[in-house]
Amino acid sequence: MTGRVIAQGTFDILHPGHLHYLRDAAALGDELHVIVARRENVTHKAKPVLPDRQRRDMVDALEMVAEAHLGHREDIFVPIERIEPDVIVLGHDQHHDEDGIRAALAERGIDCDVTRASPCEPRYDGELLSTGRIVDRILDRRG
Numbered sequence: 216m217t218g219r220v221i222a223q224g225t226f227d228i229l230h231p232g233h234l235h236y237l238r239d240a241a242a243l244g245d246e247l248h249v250i251v252a253r254r255e256n257v258t259h260k261a262k263p264v265l266p267d268r269q270r271r272d273m274v275d276a277l278e279m280v281a282e283a284h285l286g287h288r289e290d291i292f293v294p295i296e297r298i299e300p301d302v303i304v305l306g307h308d309q310h311h312d313e314d315g316i317r318a319a320l321a322e323r324g325i326d327c328d329v330t331r332a333s334p335c336e337p338r339y340d341g342e343l344l345s346t347g348r349i350v351d352r353i354l355d356r357r358g
């Protein structure tokens with residue numbers, strides 16, 4: 216499989232669900248680029264705890280990632296135009312609408328597929344595959 220792949224998300228406090236998503240995405244091509252959402256653009260859930268650059272640097276260090284990029288502040292299609300992906304992989308639970316993204320890409324003349332990664336379930340007692348749930352457990356046990 217050849218080609219450039221884009222994955223994206225907040226990636227605040229990394230966990231094995233993130234690894235699963237990024238492995239799934241990486242398997243669809245040979246160069247995985249990850250766009251890390253700017254804090255100001257995370258509006259559908261609690262704002263990230265960690266700074267933008269720290270989240271970018273941690274994702275960038277993962278073995279399956281060719282390069283992690285901080286997202287654009289105003290226009291999410293600017294990094295996509297620069298990276299020129301063959302496929303964009305959405306997370307299994309991301310609220311983004313695949314057809315809406317396809318339409319916006321077509322309008323911009325960007326030729327790439329849009330697909331979705333598979334979910335990942337806990338494999339043992341206590342494994343937490345969600346940043347929000349990790350934060351909840353910290354508050355519960357240390358708060």
Ligand SMILES: Cc1cc2nc3c(=O)[nH]c(=O)nc-3n(C[C@H](O)[C@H](O)[C@H](O)COP(=O)(O)O)c2cc1C
Pocket residue numbers: 223224225226250251252253254256257258285286287288290291292293294303305306309311316
């Ligand atoms: C195709 C695509 C491109 C994105 N590009 C950017 C971007 O350039 N800048 C940014 O701040 N967020 C970007 N986002 C992230 C969203 O703004 C949103 O915050 C993100 O989906 C959060 O995902 P999560 O809830 O899974 O962590 C992008 C999302 C998608 C689907």
Ligand SMILES: Nc1ncnc2c1ncn2[C@@H]1O[C@H](COP(=O)(O)OP(=O)(O)OP(=O)(O)O)[C@@H](O)[C@H]1O
Pocket residue numbers: 223224225226227231232233235236260305306307308309332333334335336344345346347348
């Ligand atoms: N358990 C999981 N299985 C598969 N993919 C996951 C899992 N957890 C997160 N991801 C994916 O990783 C990407 C980034 O997720 P995000 O940073 O929002 O983490 P999260 O842990 O789901 O956050 P929160 O718990 O705050 O909603 C998203 O595409 C999401 O679908």
